[in-house]
Amino acid sequence: MVVGSKKSSTTIFRFSQPVKITAAQFGNVTLPKITGTNKVGLKLTTTLKPWLTGTTFSYTWLRNGNPIAGVNTSSYQLVADDLSTVIGLTVCGSKQYYQDLCVTTTSTGTVSLGVITPVGKPAIAGNTTIGSTLQASPGKWQTGVSFSYQWLLDGKPVIGDVASSHKVLKTDKGHSLSVQVTGTIAGFQSITKVSSAKRIP
DSSP: OEEEOOTTSOOEEEOOOOOOOOOBOOOOOOOOEEESOOBTTOEEEEEOOOOSTTOEEEEEEEETTEEOTTOOSSEEEOOGGGTTOOEEEEEEEEOTTBOOEEEEEEOSSOOBOEEOOOBSOOEEESOOSTTOEEEEEOOBOOTTOEEEEEEEETTEEOTTOOSSEEEOOGGGTTSEEEEEEEEEOTTEEOEEEEOOOEEOO
């Protein structure tokens, strides 16, 4: 606005045309990079080359292009629902006086079965005398694994003997008993371990 006045004259006001102030643009930025192995149970992370100083970021992980609810950090641990899907990530940058900018990238390949990692192998506890009960211990496995059992006599499956315990029978005498433990968890490849054998005297 410009004001013009002169003594003993009418004051005159003149207004300029309004000027629209627009937000600045980020310009060209480098796409985020997803690193990590595409297997259930493992973690994917993202790395960003620097944007403008003062930029803050938000993260949205994607499963086959759809947002994964509740995941808004720069890393993501793959779960069973991710199996056979493609994982992506949208990163949005915000800075005062700048227009927000969102960019999306995807990981390489589809998510495959995870790997169960037991520590050691199963063990058998208990007395080997006829009529006693032997108890199988699966050993140390990761959280969430469920177990199935198969008792073996001289290395061969005993039909129907699939509990975690085994009552020593007369027919076991003079043979070796061991137990086969299979661990399963959704999204992971099952794995089987066999205990050392116990000789039944």
